[in-house]
Amino acid sequence: MPDVAFINGAFVPLAEAKVSIEDRGFQFGDGVYEVIRTYKGRPFALEAHLARLNRSASALDLRQPYSSAEWTDLVLKGITRAAYPEAKIYIQVTRGVAPREHAYLPEATPTVVMTIREFHPVDRSIQATGVEAITLEDIRWGRCDIKSVNLLANVLARQQVKQARVFEAILVREGLITEGAVSNVMVVQGGTVVTPPEGPRILSGVTRAVVLNLALSEGLPIQERFVSQSDLYAADEVFLTGTTVEVLPVVRIDRKVIGSGRPGPIAQRLAGCFTNRVV
Numbered sequence: 033m034p035d036v037a038f039i040n041g042a043f044v045p046l047a048e049a050k051v052s053i054e055d056r057g058f059q060f061g062d063g064v065y066e067v068i069r070t071y072k073g074r075p076f077a078l079e080a081h082l083a084r085l086n087r088s089a090s091a092l093d094l095r096q097p098y099s100s101a102e103w104t105d106l107v108l109k110g111i112t113r114a115a116y117p118e119a120k121i122y123i124q125v126t127r128g129v130a131p132r133e134h135a136y137l138p139e140a141t142p143t144v145v146m147t148i149r150e151f152h153p154v155d156r157s158i159q160a161t162g163v164e165a166i167t168l169e170d171i172r173w174g175r176c177d178i179k180s181v182n183l184l185a186n187v188l189a190r191q192q193v194k195q196a197r198v199f200e201a202i203l204v205r206e207g208l209i210t211e212g213a214v215s216n217v218m219v220v221q222g223g224t225v226v227t228p229p230e231g232p233r234i235l236s237g238v239t240r241a242v243v244l245n246l247a248l249s250e251g252l253p254i255q256e257r258f259v260s261q262s263d264l265y266a267a268d269e270v271f272l273t274g275t276t277v278e279v280l281p282v283v284r285i286d287r288k289v290i291g292s293g294r295p296g297p298i299a300q301r302l303a304g305c306f307t308n309r310v311v
């Protein structure tokens with residue numbers, strides 16, 4: 033089955049999709065993106081992802097050429113073309129092609145790219161055992177709420193994750209945890225689900241919002257506030273949320289055992305609720 037690409041208005045085979053070397057996404061990382069996955073051929077929380085794409089684009093004064101309705105149509109067409117059982121949809125909008133100069137022309141025509149590739153979900157056995165994480169200094173810029181293609185700090189963090197043979201890096205800024213390199217972080221303290229608040233320090237995760245709502249509907253208290261690194265180690269439970277990880281318990285951080293060292297009851301309950309919600 034071929035991977036599908038969409039570029040500036042046309043669907044083409046992925047290998048044929050090309051962008052100019054003068055594209056500002058390539059030159060400056062001047063662009064925004066979204067990652068969406070399908071369940072049984074249907075995109076999950078597409079509206080929320082498209083709303084965030086619009087928010088990210090507006091925050092960068094970037095003209096996003098398609099309305100959410102047009103994007104929905106394009107995403108559904110792409111899913112049909114790719115025909116994968118489970119697909120990962122990547123959307124990227126950059127400020128387009130221009131001679132290299134840091135300042136931009138507001139009227140520049142954006143480059144719009146989408147790919148649809150097969151998605152391989154996290155192994156169910158990993159869900160059952162939980163994963164290990166390391167903490168790293170959060171060296172990202174001051175607007176982590178914008179889903180920008182400037183991912184250098186995340187790239188470096190994920191490389192350290194790979195070298196440490198763990199699953200994720202939990203980022204720490206001034207002693208407080210912010211989020212994972214590709215996920216949001218939640219902790220359970222005395223039955224309360226605690227996660228850092230929306231704002232410039234974190235990406236407002238689509239999965240984060242779904243999971244917080246699930247927690248509320250399960251009658252679990254939630255608090256949106258920062259947690260210190262020492263409170264992270266001392267938490268009853270820690271779990272990650274994200275499009276690619278869903279709800280994933282973390283059982284060791286920096287080689288220290290979290291809680292019982294097994295996925296905790298609240299993470300498991302929310303993971304179960306999440307599975308019911310998506311299929």
Ligand code: PDD
Binds near residue numbers: 235236274
């Ligand atoms: N990343 N925080 C960061 C830094 C992320 O990169 C992501 C997702 C999340 C979770 O957001 P959501 O629930 O909306 O997927 C949080 C995507 C999957 C990526 O960059 O590949």
